[in-house]
Amino acid sequence: EDGYQLWLRYQPLPAAQRAHVPDSILVLGADSPTKGAARAELQRALLGMLGKAPGIVDKARLDTIVLARGADLPAGLDTASAVRDELKKLGDEGYLVRRAKLNGAAVTLVAANTDAGLLYGSFAWLRELQLPSGKGADRIALASSPTLPLRVLNHWDNLDRSVERGYAGESIWNWWELPNIIDPRYTDYARANASLGINGTVLNNVNSKAEVLGAPFIAKAAAIADVLRPYGIRVYLSVRWSTPLEMKQTKTADPLDPEVAAWWKNKADEIYRTIPDFGGFLVKANSEGQPGPQDYRRNHADGANMLARAVAPHKGIVMWRAFVYASPEESKAGKAHDRAVEGYDQFIPLDCKFDDNVLVQVKNGAIDFQPREPAHPMFGAMPKTPLIMEFQITKEYLGFATHLAYLGPMFQETLEFDTRIGGRKLTVADTIQGKQGRVGGIAGVANIGSSRSWSGSIFDQSNWYMYGRMAWDQGLDSRVIAREWAAQTFSPDARLLDPVVNMMMRSREAVVDYMTPLGLNHVMGSSHHHGPAPWVDNLERADWNPIYYHRAGRDGIGFDRTAKGSNAVAQYSPEVARRFADPKTTPPELLLWFHRLPWDYRMASGRTLWEELVTRYDHGVAEAAAMQAEWQRMKPFVDAQRFADTAQRLAQQHVEAQWWRDASIAYFQDVSGLPLPAGVRKPAQSLEHYKSIRFPYAPGI
Ligand code: BDP
CATH class of the missing domain: 3.20.20.80 (Glycosidases)
Incomplete structure (x- = not known):
């Protein structure tokens, strides 16, 4: 699998989950291209999930999936008036999925005020069917409408x-x-x-x-x-x-x-x-x-x-x-x-x-x-x-x-x-x-x-x-x-799902830690923005330079956005501004965004700012390594092609996380004149080496 199918893979459902999954589709009311799209998607999906093309019917039978706009709800529908009431709350794009009886046959009803709603409802129902909650096709009930137009x-x-x-x-x-x-x-x-x-x-x-x-x-x-x-x-x-x-x-x-x-x-x-x-x-x-x-x-x-x-x-x-x-x-x-x-x-x-x-x-x-x-x-x-x-x-x-x-x-x-x-x-x-x-x-x-x-x-x-x-x-x-x-x-198998979801949930913080911990920002390589370059100071505009953003020197690091500095904090509501104006009440994740502080500033963790910064870089690299290892354990649950592609990327991410950590620590050590905290690994290469890495076309580190 090369990923082309995205999340619309519609894999065969395990036998235990097939009960009441419809093998027929009934679309009510005048046909339209949007209804056609909904029907085609249901056909494609049910074929994938059941291995047999569903029938397009003009009369409901047991378990038929029925698509109907509010105006087209048939007389033989037991819950028609309740559905109509619910639809009133769902606006132009919302949808409703309910189990109902149509002329005596138990069916799954997708109802909406517009054709677009029917399409969204069909997709939502298909999504639900594939989730590990495994509710059973006859127990899916949904009602949703978008919060933004x-x-x-x-x-x-x-x-x-x-x-x-x-x-x-x-x-x-x-x-x-x-x-x-x-x-x-x-x-x-x-x-x-x-x-x-x-x-x-x-x-x-x-x-x-x-x-x-x-x-x-x-x-x-x-x-x-x-x-x-x-x-x-x-x-x-x-x-x-x-x-x-x-x-x-x-x-x-x-x-x-x-x-x-x-x-x-x-x-x-x-x-x-x-x-x-x-x-x-x-x-x-x-x-x-x-x-x-x-x-x-x-x-x-x-x-x-x-x-x-x-x-x-x-x-x-x-x-x-x-x-x-x-x-x-x-x-x-x-x-x-x-x-x-x-x-x-x-x-x-x-x-x-x-x-x-x-x-x-x-x-x-x-x-x-x-x-x-x-x-x-x-x-x-x-x-x-x-x-x-x-x-x-x-x-x-x-x-x-x-x-x-x-x-x-x-x-x-x-x-x-x-x-x-x-x-x-x-x-x-x-x-x-x-x-x-x-x-x-x-x-x-x-x-x-x-x-x-x-x-x-x-x-x-x-x-x-x-x-x-x-x-x-x-x-x-x-x-x-x-x-x-x-x-x-990938698969609803919990042995894959739990670790993969955990990995995903930690992944962004890992990137923050090895690239821009504690509120640092815009320290990426010039113009392409890949890889570390906190030393850059020669761009056309002052406010494009990494040194403008981190302001590191012998005496400290960070951008003072309090009243003593640019006073950007004053753009927030008074309550938020007060919180961000004091380093003690600013979340550590945003500390250097709002404050310029001495290297020996004492963090809530008990570490100095310098020690904390180094700890975060190390933590980011450790997380990249952990993701790489975790993915290896997923091999039995993922097809070979997507497994290998992801494994290669994670290996490269780990290499680049170390590059970020080493180059950043080498640079901040140089500007601060501080020794590495005890027990911390020295950057693999000299600062000069990291500064000399240039890649107008493609990275080569
Ligand atoms: C910057 C991008 C630049 C975009 C610009 C924008 O580097 O390519 O044109 O945002 O949003 O982050 O207009």
Whole structure:
């Protein structure tokens, strides 16, 4: 097995679990492409699980799986009125699975208000059937609806098919062959996403190109939209601010220029003629060299609203990113005192300035997808503006597809973060769900490519899976999700499941420990971000340099974000700010994010800061070794191909964890002048050796 089937493997069910598993499918009401997709998935799955193709019937018999919208519930259904009542609470995308009697025959009913709900319900039922809880097909009862209306993937895919921060081959979108040649993989992509409830996808990189809005690419996007539509997935595009200017169709890109606004309106009309359910635009503006409204002395709201008005007549939206820095001029003038405060500072004053169909998309943390960051202080601070949570599924800063790091605990940590805004419990998840302001959405930077395994490694598939599940319901527990994924991906056998889930649950913390312990961050190799480079001090902007982030010297280490430093803590609610302002009440995991402390600072563990740092590096390496050993024990339970691929990656992860630990300790020892704590192993090589490792093309350590 090469992993292509993802978690949709539908392995034969053990005989003991086959009772009441349907061998027939009944779809009620007028047929539609979405119902067709649900029926096809059930057929495929039941064939896999029972070894026999199920019959498509027009009359229920014993155990038939019946799909019906609320409006199509048949008269002979014993529980019809109860089902109708329940459906009232489940909205457009929710579903219900119940055992019921139809004309006297005991059946499994999947009911929903829309066809998309039927599709989601079918997938949910199939998932449940494969879980080790082994409830028995006649005892499955489900009711669920998504907590957010907008659950999207962001592909950072370029028009030449390269993928920014992609570690899984080329883009799955074969732009060259589209629109007339349709890769069957697009359908499998849609199935995988629909199985989780992802309902939107931004096809191209936030660092966009003008060409994506030319007629040829609109036609290509439309062809993809046609494949995804039956699966409830809308297509969106990332757009480049200066597109009309670059196409030489306007003289400026100033958002307040009527000619510019008219151009975007016409462009939107053109897109909607080809893609009637087009979702809208995603925009990265005035960030990392991208053009934007600030080039014309306009603000982010001016820019976003102009685009929003172009798509509003078609019910489209604009997702405007808040990932911004101080301007290059401020940076040169030394005014960029703390990159972490920029998003909040630039956007909070704009709350209530955005049109209704603008959503502001905010990364989970204020810097940049680091292995650990405190939650972004913008969540909850802009109640009049719907916010989209942006997570990075692709592991740009967590070892690419080489390192095993299950991101579930990390996403959960951010979503559960209690902002204490208003002096009461208000989690980040609450804020995007609209418990205090407007309902927002969730976006994940995809880790999907054309590699057979889709995600570059088998375990990276779990991050796609987990993202989709958490996008549906932010209250799901990451351990439960890991279990679901592993049961479907490998086997429900507890001898595999328990150790694999434990390994997954510890994996992200292992990466944090050997890369960026105690709140350190952004110490990765320049531009590619793989491997350690805490010594780098020569990048174009001060706030791109690792030394800017860790600030290590003879006297101590860390970034002072208290009132004595950048005062970034003040962006949080008073209660949280107070906690982060004092090193004693700051969780050790975030200590050096908020504080600059002497090396001999005494930690709660009794160790000095220096000793603690070294202990964490060592712990991270030990965890990498433990994962490697644990996986070896899984050999009897996993097919040879996926076993070997994972084993090789874990071995390499262990090597690279040691590299991280050794290079970091060698460097911090050098800047601090401190001896290694007693009993600690010396780095294998000299600091000079680690500094000399350069790999513009591919690592070789
Ligand atoms: C950074 C990535 C860069 C992205 C940028 C972004 O290194 O490739 O373009 O984020 O999110 O982390 O725009």
